[in-house]
Amino acid sequence: MHAPNLLVPLGWAPRARWGLLAAAGLALAAPAPARAALHVVTTVEGLAALAREVGGNRVAVESLSRGVADPHFVDANPMLAVKLRNADLLVDVGLELEIGWLPPLVTQSRNPDIQPGGRKRLTAASAVKVLDLPTGPVDRSMGDLHPQGNPHFLNDPRRGLDVAAAIADRLAVLDPAGASAYQSNLAAFRTRLTEAMEGWQHELEPLRGRKIFTEHRTFTYFLDWSGLVSAGELEPRPGVPPPPSHLAELVQVARQQGVKEIVVENYYDTKSAEVVARSTGAKVVQIPGDVGGEPSVRTYADYVGLVVQRVAEGLR
Amino acid sequence: MHRGMLAACALAALVPPCVHAQTVEGPAAGAAGGNPLARLMLMPDVSAIGSFTGVYDGYDVPGLSPDRGDLYGKKGQPTFVFQEVELGLQAVVDPYFRADVFASFSPGGADVEEAYATTLALPAGLQLRAGKFFSPFGRMNQQHPHVWEFLDAPLARGRLLAEDTLSGPGVVASWLAPTPWFAQLELAAQSTAPYSGEDPELTGVARLLQYFTLSDAASVGLGLSGARRNEGSPGAFRDLGGVDVYLRYRPVSSRAYLAVQGELYLRKFQDVPVAGGAPGEQLSERPEHGFWGQAFYRQDAYVGYGVRYEEAPAAGASAPGTERRLGGVLDWYPSEFSRVGLQASYDHLPGGRGGLEALLHFEFGIGAHGAHPF
Numbered sequence: 001m002h003a004p005n006l007l008v009p010l011g012w013a014p015r016a017r018w019g020l021l022a023a024a025g026l027a028l029a030a031p032a033p034a035r036a037a038l039h040v041v042t043t044v045e046g047l048a049a050l051a052r053e054v055g056g057n058r059v060a061v062e063s064l065s066r067g068v069a070d071p072h073f074v075d076a077n078p079m080l081a082v083k084l085r086n087a088d089l090l091v092d093v094g095l096e097l098e099i100g101w102l103p104p105l106v107t108q109s110r111n112p113d114i115q116p117g118g119r120k121r122l123t124a125a126s127a128v129k130v131l132d133l134p135t136g137p138v139d140r141s142m143g144d145l146h147p148q149g150n151p152h153f154l155n156d157p158r159r160g161l162d163v164a165a166a167i168a169d170r171l172a173v174l175d176p177a178g179a180s181a182y183q184s185n186l187a188a189f190r191t192r193l194t195e196a197m198e199g200w201q202h203e204l205e206p207l208r209g210r211k212i213f214t215e216h217r218t219f220t221y222f223l224d225w226s227g228l229v230s231a232g233e234l235e236p237r238p239g240v241p242p243p244p245s246h247l248a249e250l251v252q253v254a255r256q257q258g259v260k261e262i263v264v265e266n267y268y269d270t271k272s273a274e275v276v277a278r279s280t281g282a283k284v285v286q287i288p289g290d291v292g293g294e295p296s297v298r299t300y301a302d303y304v305g306l307v308v309q310r311v312a313e314g315l316r
Numbered sequence: 317m318h319r320g321m322l323a324a325c326a327l328a329a330l331v332p333p334c335v336h337a338q339t340v341e342g343p344a345a346g347a348a349g350g351n352p353l354a355r356l357m358l359m360p361d362v363s364a365i366g367s368f369t370g371v372y373d374g375y376d377v378p379g380l381s382p383d384r385g386d387l388y389g390k391k392g393q394p395t396f397v398f399q400e401v402e403l404g405l406q407a408v409v410d411p412y413f414r415a416d417v418f419a420s421f422s423p424g425g426a427d428v429e430e431a432y433a434t435t436l437a438l439p440a441g442l443q444l445r446a447g448k449f450f451s452p453f454g455r456m457n458q459q460h461p462h463v464w465e466f467l468d469a470p471l472a473r474g475r476l477l478a479e480d481t482l483s484g485p486g487v488v489a490s491w492l493a494p495t496p497w498f499a500q501l502e503l504a505a506q507s508t509a510p511y512s513g514e515d516p517e518l519t520g521v522a523r524l525l526q527y528f529t530l531s532d533a534a535s536v537g538l539g540l541s542g543a544r545r546n547e548g549s550p551g552a553f554r555d556l557g558g559v560d561v562y563l564r565y566r567p568v569s570s571r572a573y574l575a576v577q578g579e580l581y582l583r584k585f586q587d588v589p590v591a592g593g594a595p596g597e598q599l600s601e602r603p604e605h606g607f608w609g610q611a612f613y614r615q616d617a618y619v620g621y622g623v624r625y626e627e628a629p630a631a632g633a634s635a636p637g638t639e640r641r642l643g644g645v646l647d648w649y650p651s652e653f654s655r656v657g658l659q660a661s662y663d664h665l666p667g668g669r670g671g672l673e674a675l676l677h678f679e680f681g682i683g684a685h686g687a688h689p690f
Contacts, residue, residue, distance in 0.1 A: 073617075
């Protein structure tokens with residue numbers, strides 16, 4: 001329902017469209033337009049952006065969910081199963097991020113190769129070092145946690161590169177003729193992102209050790225990369241709304257530990273964050289939750305860059 | 317030597333001699349003793365959903381408005397009812413099938429509600445399900461009650477389709493058409509016994525379900541269903557027809573949604589003798605119909621409310637005619653895994669009788685319960 005039509009229809013990329021018009025004008029004399037070799041479907045827009053980086057013009061990519069949506073709670077609309085039916089590759093985040101909506105769509109799709117473990121299925125979490133693995137007993141009194149580990153790893157550009165490399169490898173298996181193109185796209189992306197990371201780290205370096213709050217535990221990997229430190233989450237437990245007593249505790253924590261920023265993805269309500277901010281003078285910083293989370297955030301570098309910029313500005 | 321290795325050697329010294337893992341070539345890769353969690357990894361997803369209800373019956377529901385299961389008790393006296401615990405076992409069987417089993421434990425006993433295997437690897441958009449399953453007739457008939465926004469089934473379903481759920485053992489073939497929208501045709505052959513006292517009879521069911529995107533935030537589903545059930549003698553049939561509509565509006569970045577839905581059921585008997593009746597006496601062949609329509613607004617992750625209007629052929633000790641019911645529901649979801657619901661309805665029976673009925677419901681879900689289709 002609310003999944004965008006991010007697919008550039010096969011053979012209908014702008015250049016190809018001109019090619020087709022020309023072909024019509026020249027009475028079939030012009031060569032047929034180049035067609036994307038593979039149709040890649042991803043669960044979230046961050047993965048779609050990475051697939052576009054390494055797939056280039058050999059792939060047509062679409063995401064099942066929008067960057068403005070909470071990826072935990074996407075409707076399992078059968079229209080999404082239609083998108084999966086002809087997928088040459090499904091890339092999901094994993095770690096049960098999409099557990100509430102992806103499995104019935106995959107079953108409905110009738111696409112045998114995108115089942116878990118299938119050759120056309122790539123679970124991005126398999127390519128990254130996962131954090132926040134529960135080490136003791138786990139039950140739902142601890143909230144709606146992810147027992148396999150924290151799935152919000154795309155805000156760490158190092159892990160973004162790991163995922164891009166895994167996508168390139170899988171694309172090469174599925175489309176051997178494009179293997180060298182995928183590797184060269186990956187190398188170019190790695191160069192661009194590594195350069196950008198140097199700039200971002202320069203911006204974040206003076207802020208190392210500074211403490212922030214987040215709404216949900218979505219920032220573990222960003223903190224791991226940036227050197228910022230979490231002083232806690234507004235949710236007392238994952239998926240559980242904060243009662244006033246918890247917000248009061250956070251106000252105390254903020255005063256004791258000098259927390260000056262509360263980071264909230266823009267699909268969350270900011271009411272609780274504003275309560276804490278009013279009592280502590282901390283700034284509420286809204287960030288896009290993913291690529292596409294704001295209209296200007298079109299690429300993976302746009303996304304990480306904007307998160308870095310907002311977080312850094314909030315702490316200055 | 318590593319402290320852990322020292323401890324291991326000390327322990328192992330009690331039994332066989334400790335062999336140093338470190339060799340000239342370096343340690344061999346792998347995990348000592350294999351994966352201790354292997355058995356757990358192969359366990360199916362196990363879940364249990366418990367449902368309990370407090371009931372208020374203001375006008376003798378069992379007598380005047382039957383086919384509601386065993387939910388209602390004494391008139392004018394609040395009662396508590398343990399409805400059921402639904403036990404779910406779900407897993408992939410092999411590269412070709414997945415299996416889903418749902419058993420219901422209720423005061424009426426234990427019953428396997430559904431147990432079916434679904435193919436995963438058929439070509440050409442085809443899929444087969446075999447086993448015992450809810451018939452692909454209408455939208456609500458295929459849902460387990462904990463998925464409903466309201467707390468009981470609409471009257472028309474109980475009167476025209478089945479006392480509980482139209483279901484039975486059989487096989488269903490479904491085809492996802494190669495269209496840009498979702499279009500699925502299902503054809504099922506099952507043995508069904510819709511009402512207690514009926515013997516299982518072969519039933520053919522067909523359903524065409526289509527979904528269309530209206531905007532980024534809105535989509536609509538349209539379903540057409542038909543069924544023909546043998547009625548025990550040659551040329552005797554029960555024909556069922558159904559139309560269902562589901563309209564959902566959810567802004568992309570919001571947890572809130574509005575769902576407007578409804579179903580119309582038709583039933584017609586053909587040459588069906590009256591059970592225990594005089595020779596040659598047949599059930600009326602006059603077509604019967606009933607419908608329900610509801611709107612439900614989930615305002616956020618925690619609260620939702622809705623209204624429902626229904627019409628169905630009256631039954632039981634009520635005068636013949638059309639029974640009408642108007643109700644409202646308020647649902648509170650403390651988390652994704654529990655719900656407290658309050659539903660109140662006014663039932664208007666033919667002849668002017670009827671009255672108030674109310675349900676206060678609690679349900680919980682534990683374990684890994686597979687996500688539900690839209």
